[in-house]
Amino acid sequence: MALLRLHLPRPPLPAQPYSRSPLSSYTSSWLRRSRLPAVSTRLLCSSHPASPLDAAPPSIVAGLLDYLNESWTQFHATAEAKRQLLDAGFKLLSESDDWDLQPGGRYFFTRNMSCLVAFAIGEKYRVGNGFNIIAAHTDSPCLKLKPRSATFKSGHQMVNVQTYGSGLWHTWFDRDLTLAGRVILKAADGSFKHKLVKVTRPLIRVPTLAIHLNRTVNSDGFKPNLETHLVPLLATKHEEATMNSDDKSSSSTKVAHHSLLLQILSEEIGCESDEIIGMELNVCDTQPSCLGGGNNEFIYSGRLDNLASCYCALRSLMDSSKEAEQLSSEKAIRMVAMFDNEEFRQTWLMPCTQTIRTSMKSVIDQNYRREFVVRNDMGCGSTIGPILASGVGIRTVDCGIPQLSMHSIREMCGKEDVDTTYRHFKAFFEMFSDIDKKLNVDF
Secondary structure, eight states: OOOSSOOOOOOOOOSSOOOOOTTGGGSOTTOOOOSOTTSOOOOSSOOSOOOTTOOOOOOOHHHHHHHHHHOSSHHHHHHHHHHHHHHTTOEEOOTTSOOOOOTTOEEEEEETTTEEEEEEEOTTOOTTSOEEEEEEESOOSEEEEEEEEEEEETTEEEEEEEEESSOOGGGGTTOOEEEEEEEEEEOTTSOEEEEEEEOOSOOBBOOOOOGGGOTTHHHHOOOOOTTTTOOOEEEEOOSOOOOOTTOTTSOHHHHHSOHHHHHHHHHHHTSOGGGEEEEEEEEEEOSOOEEESTTSOEEEESOHHHHHHHHHHHHHHHHTSSSGGGGTTOOSEEEEEEESOGGGTOOOOOOOSEEEEEEEEEOOOTTSOOOOOOOTTSOOOOOHHHHHHHHHOOEEEEEEEEEESTTSSSEEEEHHHHHHHHHHHHHHHHHHHHHHTTOOOOO
């Protein structure tokens, strides 16, 4: 079930109608033919004619696009998942309270408003039966505002940013960018609260150097210095006095960030700029997620890695437990875990019976085709799948939706693969407890 850069031959079509294998409904549509000249390479979406026995299940792609357009940051992704779970009848829990969990119940909790764990308890669950978990992550490679972002260059207001994760940073140049994330406010009574903020209009931009000032860029490649060149432009200098860091009468927030930026954020939130005492903001692309391609068969979006997997997992849990009878014979706990900080390889521990760790997987780019096997003397990318497996010794399957432009500001994947992944995940929740009883690998 691990979907990692495979070259599998496509079987010939039978001459006569055939009975479909029980697993054919869950065969990935992107495992395609070899690279021989007479045969096309693996594609994102299947060109295989559908079996007449295949019923067309409802697509979740429209819902995914809505989720992506709401979820500009890990905080917004968690907030939107929370809203959908509440609408589906799940009960919100607090980690600081005692829990009264009942068989057949559906619950979830959040941590730091950037992680979420949702679960449905089988009616026949007993302590020790285990969990069936699909794990994904809410964070994506991006630029983040530095704690002291205010800087000036040549009479312009600039904002200092830092890289997060392993992004293709050259793709962030010449894009209409903005800011979104979480802001910490101090109330009049001295209490603190956080507010989500999203500036939807283009706010900042990182321009590239003109060709006549960089004549070798097309021959030598675009090689920006991420510290000095990757500094977004906010505005002309504006008629404001530059804050002196030694000015004791000024708040640390006012010293650290441009007053124009604080004003824009306060207008979006509906508060006074003096109330803002902290922020965790991501740089975001303002271009919305959409369908594209000659037949609208592709999804163009930022953050497909890994919000596409988050949404597939979330929908599969909600749809596999929305009716009481769907949990009546379940002996395990069905769970979705949406973690933060995966791009920094943080360790998350959780005991369970079986985990599907889902991320996005890089697919063959038609312009860069070649057989590829990782060298023994080189490292390779990793996910939280191996971290979970090695940390707690659970059975783990690492899988993901194939995509192009991975870790770019604008990624793409096939919409059929999204629906295939959703069906895989839903079948995992509905069928794995019965399948697991037939798996006996101990001597």
